Amino acid sequence: MVQAELQQSTEATNQPLLNNPFTLAKGTTIKNRLFKSAMSEQLGDAQHNPKQGLVTLYRRWAEGGIGLAMTGNIMIDRNALGEPKNVVLDDKSDLTVFREWAEAGKQNGSHIWPQLNHPGKQIPNFLTKEPVAPSAIPLSRGLEKGFNTPKALTEEEILTIIAKFATSAKLAKETGFTGVQIHGAHGYLVSQFLSPRHNQRDDRWGGNLENRMRFVLSVYHAIREQVGDQFPIGIKLNSADFMKGGFTEEDSMQVVQTLAEAGIDLIEISGGTYESPSMMSGKKAKESTIQREAYFLDYMEKVRKLVDVPLVVTGGFRSAPAMNEALESGATDFIGLARTTAIDAEFPNKLIANAQYSMPLATPTTGSKAMDRLGMLSITWYEQQMWRMAKGLDPKPKLNAWGVVFKTLASAGIYAFRKRRA
Template sequence: MANPSPSSSSLLNLPLRLPNGSVLRNRLAKSSMSETLGTYDNHATPRLVELYRRWAASGLGLLLTGNVMIDRRALGEPGNVVIEDESDMLVLKQWARAATEQGAALWVQLNHPGKQSPKGLNASNLSPSAIPFREDMAAFFETPREATVAEIRDIIQRFGRSAAICKRAGFSGVQIHGAHGYLISQFLSPHHNHRSDEWGGSPENRRRFLMAVYAEIRREVGTDFPVGIKLNSADFQRGGFTEEESMATIQALVEAGIDLIEISGGTYEAPAMSGAFQKPGKASTAAREAYFLEFAEKVRKRIQVPLMVTGGFRTADGMNAALRSGSLDVVGLARLLAIDPDAPAALLQGRDSAQRVRPITTGIKPVDRMGIMEVLWYTRQLKRIAGGGNPRPSESGLMAFLKSLMDSSWGKYRTKRMRA
């Protein structure tokens, strides 16, 4: 792994060699955001091609897709793309080329929502255990049923099959979504996983599902194809996944051959990934911008693996300072790219974007406490860019929420009709 030189003027521009030998052209990455630009029967569309072509043209080294599901029976939102067979191979190849032909790497983020799916979207939702959401979220998310061992094994195989299709389509790699309260995160967390069989109980058993998913993907794609993971530093929930368990999980993944670890945190119930639950701390800490940089520093002291940190970065100086510290190797951006898709071009030249990420609120407290609000607002901006337009950074959070509710209701109706 090539570490940045402290004397470099713009460390963002340095290439990075991953453990498997593949090279990212620079240290700036687009982190995953849910686009919901698939059809209501979950096929990829040309709008995804246009969206990623614009982002790749900005100079990014790595782009990570939004949630791509591995099973049409388990959707996170209406309009999710599902890759479980090769029926969309033509569009998938176009999507991959939109970035790779411009020199950027494009990885598909593979996910299963588990219980973190809107009520009524799927016929049923499963999770390691039948643990409900907190009371004020019960109107939005139903209590899941406990997954059977046969279902667990089927999901593991689906992750591998989807990864293999991504490789054949020409994508540069895949990322396992192991964060933000989705199924893998649920298995890792003692708050969500109360199982007493081989898939639960001890931290080692709760890691078993993730490690089996990784092993199956690696078996399908081989050692020359990059496989990364997005992992919580912690869940920020009482009785949830802790930093100590995250560190042990990272160690196990490194020993298994993971190529890149993106550090994040939180769930829909505790949305730390959007800046919530971040302690004020010292001014010097706040000046470093990134939410999860302190945990990355702890990881780097113990483990040498390429690290990506996403969340909180605002300025070119802050990004370069983080790289200069040696605590991370890749700077992840997400929300900024939804309101300024051309921001990387400026950042790579040492200039800041004219836009600033702001908290998105509706004034409805139960809604504002959920990470889903941020997802809905930013998804609307992505759809504008994918349509050839520009985002609206000043759009009202309340209006976006109300319009998204209507769109979601229609989307759930159309999805059910497609399945009938």
């Protein structure tokens, strides 16, 4: 059905699919197929309200032609932060700048959705002594040094967190955002509940997959109750965790089918966790995958045979021909962009204007692998590009890597070199 709609739309407009509008099941129309995936901006103030720079940044992206922009993860609980400068949206938030942020993100016919998140046990130990998780199982692969062993959540605490997701979504709608996304990927709390490696509970929240997906379904239904039937709700979901004993592709496809049946409006596919981050950046991608510029497109092709819910694939895309090819295959309905938009806010406009446009990305490096890792350059280099745009400046494609490392240390002190969100 989705493929037929794509073909009909292409014939009617006689233009590349990238610039075709897409209408979600409940009536929301996205003007094109370009989707800015969430990146951590680290632009929250001391009270975890959004800084004015987020207004400037998202207006820039809207003017750059993006159809739908996902914000960096916004925390639903100010006592559970993934990073020191996270934005929090709860009953204590000052909603003034949230309203400005939403309005800026809607310029030029764009949509803006906040990504709602709870980090679970992926909270650095300098932020909390005792994080929470489905089970009291620590992170592994050397992360024990930076992340404390979590406390297993009680039934009451689980229900409280579900309610907090719903509150944040309600406030997002009230402040003018046009939808919300649940962060169910990359090893955060929703992902932890889904994973048999991290969720070893023996109650209704753990054990078999039906129980393990109860949390995400409860979050979805609680949000739906607060925002109504017409307000779009999406989710970012792992295709797999790429960990022995973890969340598998088979698990993921079952969750996708269950969420589709429940009425989810949009599913973005990603992969990996803090413990197994390589697939977030495609480092283990097959050559055939690299040629297609899409890390998870093989998975998407399998999922498309199971559901009609609109899909987003994020990771690896650099050129308009590869993006249009992915859309024409019917495996995805939207193309997720991230780092390319941090280097050039006009990237969407350029893709639409030129069917052959491409923007290869060089890997920022100091020349020292150890220093690159220490400075988390694969994150902080792009983060500082976003900070430039937040100040009204242009990104700097040749931004000096050593300068980024030193600036990161100067601005955040010792916290700069702790584990950060992938």
